[in-house]
Amino acid sequence: MDFTSYRRSARKTAPEEPLAALYPHDVNMYRISPKNEISIFEFEEIALGRLKLLRIIEQAAPKGNKLYSDQWKTCIKDDLTKAGLKKYVRLMGGTSGTSDLDYQARRADYISHFILRLAYCRSEQLRRWFLSRELEWFWIRFTAQSREGVRNFLRIFKFSHSPISEDEKNSLRHELEASTMGLHVFDTTEFYKVPFTEVCSLVKGRKVFIKAGFAYIPSSELVVCIQSKFRAELSEELTWYSHRVHLFDDERIAPLLANFHNIHTGQSYTIRQNQESVDPANLDVYSKKHFPPCMKHLHEVLRAEHHHKHKARLTYGLFLKAIGLLYEDALKFWRDEFTRKMDLNQFEKNYVYNIKHMYGLVGKRVSYSPYSCIKIITSSVGPGEHHGCPFKHWDAGLVKQKAIECGVSLEGANEIKELATNGHYQLACGKYFEYTHGKAPESGINHPNQYFEESMKIEKEASGNKK
Structure with a gap:
C-alpha cells in the first residue's frame, strides 16, 4: 500500500502517532498515505466493509430516495445498521467524538479508503464509480458536522x-x-x-x-466548495495510482484487488445444516414462482434443449445445490435431461465428474458457493450460451416482453425495461420481484439464491395467514 519509494519527493507519509493525532476528525481529505502495518485478515475485512458501504450508498437513490435528501441519508443509515457496519454509522453522527470506538472507526475508514484506491484505479469506469461514491460519502459526513466541527475541519x-x-x-x-x-x-x-x-x-x-x-x-x-476540492484531489490521485499500480505485486493480496469490484459482499449461499432438501419434481413449479429470471431462463432452456454448456451448468447447478437439491437428486435430474439427447455412457463419461465436483466430492473437495448477481452480470456470454443476466445480456424489448408474459403490467414492464437500459440490472430484478410478488424484497437483490429465499418466505407467510 506504500508507494513512497516510487513517488515524487514532495509526497508525505504518515508517521507513527497516536490515533487521536492521526484521525482527529470524522471527515477526511485522505491526503497522506497510511504507513500502518495490518494483518491480511484485517486488510480484507476493512476493505470489504468499505465496499459494502459504497454499494449501500449506490443503491439508496435508485430506491426512490432523492440524492442528498434526508430520506436518502436515513435509507443509507438503516442499511448500514442492517449490514452490521456500525463504524460507518458512527461517522454519520457528526460528533467527531474522542472515544476509542470513534478513533477505531476513523482508522478503518481511512485505511480502507486507500485500499480501495488500489482496487478502483485500474480503469476509467472503476475510477468514475469509486469517485462518485466517495464524494457522496464525503457529503454525508460533512453535512452532519456542527458549526464547530466545520471550523475544526477547515x-x-x-x-x-x-x-x-x-x-x-x-x-x-x-x-x-x-x-x-x-x-x-x-x-x-x-x-x-x-x-x-x-x-x-x-x-x-x-x-x-x-x-x-x-x-x-x-x-x-460550504460543502459544495469543499467537495469540489476533494473531487479534484481524489481524481488526480486515482490517475496517479493507475500509472503505478503495476508496481504493486504482492501475491498475497494482488488477486483480491484485481477482482475486487466483482466480489459479492452479501450472504454466502452454501448448503447449510438442517436445510430442507428440494424435491426435483417441484423444480418446474419453483421455476415459475420462485426462481429469478436468470435461473428461470436456464431451467426453461434445459427442459427445452436437454443440455447446457459448461458455464450454464455451473451457474444453474450451484444455484440448485444451494436451494437444497441433494447430490443424488441432482445427478438424477441432470441425467434424466441429458440422456434425452445422448446415451448414458456419454453422460457418465463427460458430465458426472463435473456434477460431483460442484458438490465437493472430487478434486479439491471444496463446497463451491453459487454465483452472485455481480459474477453473473460481469460474465461474458457467447453465442449459444444462456448463463448471463437477462437484464444486461438480453435485448431491452425482450426484457419487457418476458416481464409482461409473467404478469407484470405494461407500466411495470416499461419501468423494468428503463432500469435495465440505464444499467441498473439488480434494481430491475428487484422491481421485477416487486411486481410479481406484490411486495418489494427486504433488501436489494444481490444474489439469485437470495431472490429464491425471499420468494419462498413470502409464500410461507401467505400460507400461514390463510390458516
Missing part, C-alpha cells in the same frame, strides 16, 4: 475559508437575502467568501451572490 486540513465579518455581512444583507436560495434565518447564518470558480454548480443554479469574482455562500453550501 483548520485541520488548512483551508483558508473563514466566515465574513458581521459588518460585511450586514452591508450586503439585501443582496444576500435576495440571491441565496433556501435562506431562512439571516442573522444566525454564516457566509463564506470563496472564488466563484469553486462553486460553479451554485453559480449555474443562481443560488449565490457574486461580487468581484467571489461568491458569497451560506455555511450550508
Whole structure:
C-alpha cells in the first residue's frame, strides 16, 4: 500500500502517532498515505466493509430516495445498521467524538479508503464509480458536522475559508437575502467568501451572490466548495495510482484487488445444516414462482434443449445445490435431461465428474458457493450460451416482453425495461420481484439464491395467514 519509494519527493507519509493525532476528525481529505502495518485478515475485512458501504450508498437513490435528501441519508443509515457496519454509522453522527470506538472507526475508514484506491484505479469506469461514491460519502459526513466541527475541519486540513465579518455581512444583507436560495434565518447564518470558480454548480443554479469574482455562500453550501476540492484531489490521485499500480505485486493480496469490484459482499449461499432438501419434481413449479429470471431462463432452456454448456451448468447447478437439491437428486435430474439427447455412457463419461465436483466430492473437495448477481452480470456470454443476466445480456424489448408474459403490467414492464437500459440490472430484478410478488424484497437483490429465499418466505407467510 506504500508507494513512497516510487513517488515524487514532495509526497508525505504518515508517521507513527497516536490515533487521536492521526484521525482527529470524522471527515477526511485522505491526503497522506497510511504507513500502518495490518494483518491480511484485517486488510480484507476493512476493505470489504468499505465496499459494502459504497454499494449501500449506490443503491439508496435508485430506491426512490432523492440524492442528498434526508430520506436518502436515513435509507443509507438503516442499511448500514442492517449490514452490521456500525463504524460507518458512527461517522454519520457528526460528533467527531474522542472515544476509542470513534478513533477505531476513523482508522478503518481511512485505511480502507486507500485500499480501495488500489482496487478502483485500474480503469476509467472503476475510477468514475469509486469517485462518485466517495464524494457522496464525503457529503454525508460533512453535512452532519456542527458549526464547530466545520471550523475544526477547515483548520485541520488548512483551508483558508473563514466566515465574513458581521459588518460585511450586514452591508450586503439585501443582496444576500435576495440571491441565496433556501435562506431562512439571516442573522444566525454564516457566509463564506470563496472564488466563484469553486462553486460553479451554485453559480449555474443562481443560488449565490457574486461580487468581484467571489461568491458569497451560506455555511450550508460550504460543502459544495469543499467537495469540489476533494473531487479534484481524489481524481488526480486515482490517475496517479493507475500509472503505478503495476508496481504493486504482492501475491498475497494482488488477486483480491484485481477482482475486487466483482466480489459479492452479501450472504454466502452454501448448503447449510438442517436445510430442507428440494424435491426435483417441484423444480418446474419453483421455476415459475420462485426462481429469478436468470435461473428461470436456464431451467426453461434445459427442459427445452436437454443440455447446457459448461458455464450454464455451473451457474444453474450451484444455484440448485444451494436451494437444497441433494447430490443424488441432482445427478438424477441432470441425467434424466441429458440422456434425452445422448446415451448414458456419454453422460457418465463427460458430465458426472463435473456434477460431483460442484458438490465437493472430487478434486479439491471444496463446497463451491453459487454465483452472485455481480459474477453473473460481469460474465461474458457467447453465442449459444444462456448463463448471463437477462437484464444486461438480453435485448431491452425482450426484457419487457418476458416481464409482461409473467404478469407484470405494461407500466411495470416499461419501468423494468428503463432500469435495465440505464444499467441498473439488480434494481430491475428487484422491481421485477416487486411486481410479481406484490411486495418489494427486504433488501436489494444481490444474489439469485437470495431472490429464491425471499420468494419462498413470502409464500410461507401467505400460507400461514390463510390458516
